[in-house]
Amino acid sequence: MWTTSSPMSALVLRSSPMDSQTVERLRAEIQNEYVRVAPPEGFPNLPRIPVGRYTDPEFFKLEQAEVFDKSWLYIGSSWEFLERGSYKVYDNMGRAEIVIIRGNDDVIRAFYNTCQHRGATVLREKTGRLDYLSCQFHSWTYNLEGQLIAIPDERDFANDPSLKDCGLHGVRCESWGKFIYINLDDDAMDLETWLGPVSEDFAWAKDLRPTNRHERVIAVNWRVCIEAFVEVYHIGTVHPDSVAQGIDHRGTVSTFYPNGHSRMIVPNVGAADGAPQEIKETLAEYRLTDEGAPLRVEANVSYNIFPNVLVPSGLSGFTLMEFWPIDVNHTRLVTWVVEPDWGDGVEPPEYKERAGYFDEVLDEDTWNMEHIQRSYQSPHFKGPKIGVHEKRIYYLEQSLDKMIGPDKVPEDMRVEPLLEKYVVQTAQDI
Numbered sequence: 001m002w003t004t005s006s007p008m009s010a011l012v013l014r015s016s017p018m019d020s021q022t023v024e025r026l027r028a029e030i031q032n033e034y035v036r037v038a039p040p041e042g043f044p045n046l047p048r049i050p051v052g053r054y055t056d057p058e059f060f061k062l063e064q065a066e067v068f069d070k071s072w073l074y075i076g077s078s079w080e081f082l083e084r085g086s087y088k089v090y091d092n093m094g095r096a097e098i099v100i101i102r103g104n105d106d107v108i109r110a111f112y113n114t115c116q117h118r119g120a121t122v123l124r125e126k127t128g129r130l131d132y133l134s135c136q137f138h139s140w141t142y143n144l145e146g147q148l149i150a151i152p153d154e155r156d157f158a159n160d161p162s163l164k165d166c167g168l169h170g171v172r173c174e175s176w177g178k179f180i181y182i183n184l185d186d187d188a189m190d191l192e193t194w195l196g197p198v199s200e201d202f203a204w205a206k207d208l209r210p211t212n213r214h215e216r217v218i219a220v221n222w223r224v225c226i227e228a229f230v231e232v233y234h235i236g237t238v239h240p241d242s243v244a245q246g247i248d249h250r251g252t253v254s255t256f257y258p259n260g261h262s263r264m265i266v267p268n269v270g271a272a273d274g275a276p277q278e279i280k281e282t283l284a285e286y287r288l289t290d291e292g293a294p295l296r297v298e299a300n301v302s303y304n305i306f307p308n309v310l311v312p313s314g315l316s317g318f319t320l321m322e323f324w325p326i327d328v329n330h331t332r333l334v335t336w337v338v339e340p341d342w343g344d345g346v347e348p349p350e351y352k353e354r355a356g357y358f359d360e361v362l363d364e365d366t367w368n369m370e371h372i373q374r375s376y377q378s379p380h381f382k383g384p385k386i387g388v389h390e391k392r393i394y395y396l397e398q399s400l401d402k403m404i405g406p407d408k409v410p411e412d413m414r415v416e417p418l419l420e421k422y423v424v425q426t427a428q429d430i
Helices: 020-035 057-068 161-165 191-195 197-201 222-227 276-285 293-298 349-366 369-375 388-404
Strands: 073-077 086-090 098-102 108-112 127-129 148-150 170-176 179-183 209-218 253-256 262-267 299-305 309-313 318-327 330-339
Touching: 020 253, 020 262, 020 293, 057 318, 057 388, 073 086, 073 098, 098 179, 170 191, 191 197, 197 299, 209 349, 222 318, 222 330, 222 369, 222 388, 253 388, 262 388, 276 293, 293 299, 330 349, 349 369
Parallel strands: none
Antiparallel strands: 073 179, 086 098, 086 127, 098 108, 108 170, 170 179, 209 330, 253 262, 262 299, 299 309, 309 318, 318 330
16 A cells, blocks of 8 residues: 555555466456446445646646656657667657667666757757767767767867766666667656556556657646546447447446556446357467466456557557647547567558557547537536546545645545545456
């Protein structure tokens, strides 16, 4: 459990991947969801989430400073940096740009794209490959490891001992499999600890390859946007001819993990009728050997990696969704199809087909979001009312307050931590 005094749990969590016993318990829990006629015994009535959390510019600044500047944030995969000197300039955070680059020692690092001479940007092109980094203003030059190696007219600085400290300023950069994260907080826990049980539960996917990147900007607060995807209560209304044809929201099982992460398992339509032999044949066809794979045959398994990533998964891959706040009323939504590596050349056509289908689903979701953001301005709407099925929304909001620190959140915008006792510690818990 978290303590109320610490911003986030620093407990080192190590667990095993989802095993066959856990799969059976989850199947039983899905059946319990189908037959329940009321909220689970003892589950609290969740109060409204204060609407100002979605509309107030000052709260937006607070979550940027206390959450996004201190969380591990996904910024790309090592598939983008196959050669030494491969780089990309990252600016999704809306602040100073960050360069991610593979060094001559094959280590992928991150630096602020800011020259330590006069503060100019070092790189202008968004992606590429180079042998060294040279500032666009005065040609101060750095090696791939960020060290200052050359300056014009060095005689002007010959007696300045501080030059040895003028390398590019590094940003913490760690990888989970092929997936690269950064953290602006030098004192944050390591990435593996941050991910906790998700690291093991989702381990089957850690070396997959992203492709088909799509981006759209939506006139909506980032949490209105992401919270549309952490529940499937809406699919009968918004997706009657697409998503609702494939999954059955009535059997949804949600799990809360430390550090704000959560998992949602939604059974496929008719999954309870699936024969064991059919499941075995599907596992063999897709060459799936991990113990959690049978559950992916029967259901959609989705994770919210706190704060701003969602990964609804399929049999052998997943869709990666990044929700980047631009301002209180605008979000950059980036999506990828993530699948097994196909080797050299163009990816298989079915990957592009999956991206096209998901774009159609996104169109169905996003047409409503800008209207919701405007509707939140109503003086007679106090904030979202959350039911049992939508509890991952409440958990996300309570996790934001946990990381910000309750005393820093204005009293009229606080979310009471009512779901704390439901947080589990290992991938085997449900």
